[in-house]
Amino acid sequence: MKVLQINSVCGIGSTGRIATDLSDIMKEEGIENSILYGRGDAPKNYLTFKIGSSLDNYVHVGLTRLFDLHGYGSVGATKKAVSYIRDYSPDIIHLHNIHGYYLNISILFKALAVLDIPIVWTLHDCWPFSGHSAYINVDKNGDIPLKMTSNEEKKEYPTTLFVDRYKKNYQHKEALFTSVSNMTIVTPSHWLANMVEKSFLKKYDVKVIHNGIDLTIFSGKKDSDNEMENRKKIILGVASIWEDRKGLNFFNELADNLDTNYEIVLIGDTRNQPLNVKIKHVKRTNNIEELAEWYRKAEVFVNPTLEDNFPTTNIEALACGTPVITFETGGSPESLTQETGIIVKEKSVDALLNAVYQINKSEMTNNCVIQAQKFDKNKAFNEYIRLYKEVLKNEK
Numbered sequence: 001m002k003v004l005q006i007n008s009v010c011g012i013g014s015t016g017r018i019a020t021d022l023s024d025i026m027k028e029e030g031i032e033n034s035i036l037y038g039r040g041d042a043p044k045n046y047l048t049f050k051i052g053s054s055l056d057n058y059v060h061v062g063l064t065r066l067f068d069l070h071g072y073g074s075v076g077a078t079k080k081a082v083s084y085i086r087d088y089s090p091d092i093i094h095l096h097n098i099h100g101y102y103l104n105i106s107i108l109f110k111a112l113a114v115l116d117i118p119i120v121w122t123l124h125d126c127w128p129f130s131g132h133s134a135y136i137n138v139d140k141n142g143d144i145p146l147k148m149t150s151n152e153e154k155k156e157y158p159t160t161l162f163v164d165r166y167k168k169n170y171q172h173k174e175a176l177f178t179s180v181s182n183m184t185i186v187t188p189s190h191w192l193a194n195m196v197e198k199s200f201l202k203k204y205d206v207k208v209i210h211n212g213i214d215l216t217i218f219s220g221k222k223d224s225d226n227e228m229e230n231r232k233k234i235i236l237g238v239a240s241i242w243e244d245r246k247g248l249n250f251f252n253e254l255a256d257n258l259d260t261n262y263e264i265v266l267i268g269d270t271r272n273q274p275l276n277v278k279i280k281h282v283k284r285t286n287n288i289e290e291l292a293e294w295y296r297k298a299e300v301f302v303n304p305t306l307e308d309n310f311p312t313t314n315i316e317a318l319a320c321g322t323p324v325i326t327f328e329t330g331g332s333p334e335s336l337t338q339e340t341g342i343i344v345k346e347k348s349v350d351a352l353l354n355a356v357y358q359i360n361k362s363e364m365t366n367n368c369v370i371q372a373q374k375f376d377k378n379k380a381f382n383e384y385i386r387l388y389k390e391v392l393k394n395e396k
Helices: 013-028 054-067 075-088 105-115 151-155 166-177 190-197 248-255 288-297 312-319 349-358 361-375 377-395
Strands: 002-007 032-037 048-050 092-095 119-122 183-187 205-208 233-241 262-269 280-282 300-303 324-327 341-344
Touching: 002 013, 002 075, 013 032, 013 312, 013 377, 032 075, 048 075, 075 105, 092 377, 105 166, 119 377, 183 190, 183 377, 190 205, 233 288, 233 312, 248 262, 248 349, 262 288, 288 312, 300 312, 300 349, 312 324, 312 361, 324 349, 341 349, 361 377
Parallel strands: 002 032, 002 092, 032 048, 092 119, 119 183, 183 205, 233 262, 233 300, 262 280, 300 324, 324 341
Antiparallel strands: none
8 A cells, every 4th residue: 555645734733743643653554655745844754745845835825815816826836746646656645734825726636536546635624615714604504605704704814815716716626626536534523524514525425533642742741840839820822823713812811810820821823913921922842742841831721712623732731631621612622521621612711711710630630641542643543544445445
């Protein structure tokens, strides 16, 4: 078996780490595999192929901002990708994020339709069946919208400033993404699986495989800092990029309402957005050992996300013995139980504050660590291996 993964990044960020973790499992199983990616750098010891350049990415960003043409730039880069696919000749193509300013979806899917190689596509958000945004607000009937609902949606990733091509993009995606004959959709959450079942992708088989993490790194081992007396209790937040969708405003307000026994630590790129001076900011880190230390130091991990699929940050915190508070949003609550955190239904600072004061880490740590065992990356990614074998068996 030979598998080619395609993702925007390799080895960094949640989807990039999923790609390399899956590659590690495949190596152990003796499965030849490669990762094709478009941005940043890849770690060593992996067979990878980078397409495009920083200039190509910037041009694609420009097309997106000016003309709402995300997924329609990167012509030369995508032709290189198609050439690589043909030369590598994989038995299975595993797609992850094909958005991210590095691929032309029209060129890619027209080639995939001709090559007729079985495809496994892990959706990490709603972008594949949205006319614009990575996350979409369903209408009052729970249906997926077929048009842009407000100017605010233009500002959401991938941001467009002027042109609204929502309907055209949606129709073009529908034609492209339903043109391949052998594709299996995977979602990391039941919430996203339900969304897919309402979309034009419902013609394909849909399976749920939760994200997995490395439990040898994210673990509840004791940290000397945690034994320090009289230190403030840390409320931790982690995001690759902090924005409204990730709940940055809730942290800013929360900082003004906490008693003096607590402090907020936010890890991630704030993109120069206003940050309350009472918040300790740690720039984005790709050092996962350092990240695990922060999880262990925290009294509680707060994830006030307003739109999300199945955030790995929640299970990373649990694995380090730290309870989680999150809003009842998307698939974010799916990793929690009553013994490992609090799901806040009301999206308000007061509700978050009340939840924070209810958390007693020492009473919940053991349950958190036990719950996290369900999301061992070895278990999760071996499900992909079984899926690959099933797909190839059905192909015969």
